[in-house]
Amino acid sequence: MGIYINYRTFAAMKRIAVFCVTFKSDVELERYKASLRKAAEKAGDEIELSIFVSQNTEADNPGYFGGIRRAMLQTNVLDYDYGIISNVDLTVEEDFFVKLLAYDCAEDTGWIAPQIWSAQEGRDRNPKILSRYPLKTLKILKTIFRFPPVWALKRSITARQKRGETHPAGEIYGGHGSFIILTHQYFKHCGVIDYPVFLFCEEIWLGEQCRKAGLKVMYEPNLLVSDAEHASTGRMRLRYYCHLNEMALDYIIRTFY
Numbered sequence: 001m002g003i004y005i006n007y008r009t010f011a012a013m014k015r016i017a018v019f020c021v022t023f024k025s026d027v028e029l030e031r032y033k034a035s036l037r038k039a040a041e042k043a044g045d046e047i048e049l050s051i052f053v054s055q056n057t058e059a060d061n062p063g064y065f066g067g068i069r070r071a072m073l074q075t076n077v078l079d080y081d082y083g084i085i086s087n088v089d090l091t092v093e094e095d096f097f098v099k100l101l102a103y104d105c106a107e108d109t110g111w112i113a114p115q116i117w118s119a120q121e122g123r124d125r126n127p128k129i130l131s132r133y134p135l136k137t138l139k140i141l142k143t144i145f146r147f148p149p150v151w152a153l154k155r156s157i158t159a160r161q162k163r164g165e166t167h168p169a170g171e172i173y174g175g176h177g178s179f180i181i182l183t184h185q186y187f188k189h190c191g192v193i194d195y196p197v198f199l200f201c202e203e204i205w206l207g208e209q210c211r212k213a214g215l216k217v218m219y220e221p222n223l224l225v226s227d228a229e230h231a232s233t234g235r236m237r238l239r240y241y242c243h244l245n246e247m248a249l250d251y252i253i254r255t256f257y
Contacts, residue, residue: 003053014047014101017075018084021067023056028089028228035091043097050075053088063198064177065205077187082112085180085193089228090116099223100181110186110215111206113175114223122163125227127219128203129174130167132211135257138249145246148238172219174207179225189213201248208256 018036022029033051040049052074054067062070068085077083082100093099096114103112116125144151190209195202210217 003051003055013045014081015079016047016049016082016084016097016100017077017080018049018051018086019054019068019071020051020086020088021054021056021064021071022088023061025088029053031228032086032088032090035094038094039092039096039098042094043101046101047097049097050080065193065195065202066198069193069195072192077192078184080187081184083182083187085177085182087178090179091226091228093224093226096223096225103220103223105183106216106218107185108214108216109183109218110189110210110213111175111217112181112183112223113172113217113219114179114181114225115221116176116179116225116227118227120227121159123159123165124167124221125176125178126221127167127172127174128176129172129207131173132207133204135253138253138257142246142249142253145242145249148242151242151245152238167219167221169220169222170218171216173211174203174217175219177202177206178227180206181223183215185215186210186213189215197248197251198244199248200245201252204252204256208252 020029020032036049036051040047052071054071056062056067061067064087065085072083100112105112113126113128117123118125144154186209190213195205197205207217
């Protein structure tokens, strides 16, 4: 089940698609769409914005990237200059699309990671991954996820350490999965999203797609998104959350290492 909304501006110069997934998050979805609409209006006739929504339910829930794939199959991704993958518990700044249009996007860029500001954690969630993980690190993470209390402690310590941390714009390995800007070059070389895991490690999978295609992942803090703190995964039980992460890491290790 999906929803397609088009906000067409006259004499559009850039075509931008937003592919998002909602799961019991109707209020957040409406707030998110309103912020996208306002940002598109500010860009004037510079863009044509299309929004594709995958409505995941208890009875029909293919997960995050599974829902994104379903949304992408409603259209031809090669028709767009940018394709944005996102959750719906977000808002974009009013000048977001104006700044995206002004961004000097190199031909070999596949993924742009914006600033994703978390008021709760007092930090930018990007850049998520600065460089490719060694196999040893992934195996250690997989082991930690087998012990939910240990993971919860690690997550708390990491969040405190990163509070107020800043990074300059530049090339990274992977951005945060809640808001991902993919370029036309990504779709040209990598096609529609096809990640067979229910949840988690999407950033590593996308980083590997870009790496294999010879495309760069660029962090750009001038593009600002605000995070409303995990409307769906934030309600997930810790043990189940850790189990899904362990399974996702197992897939990543088997597939890419």
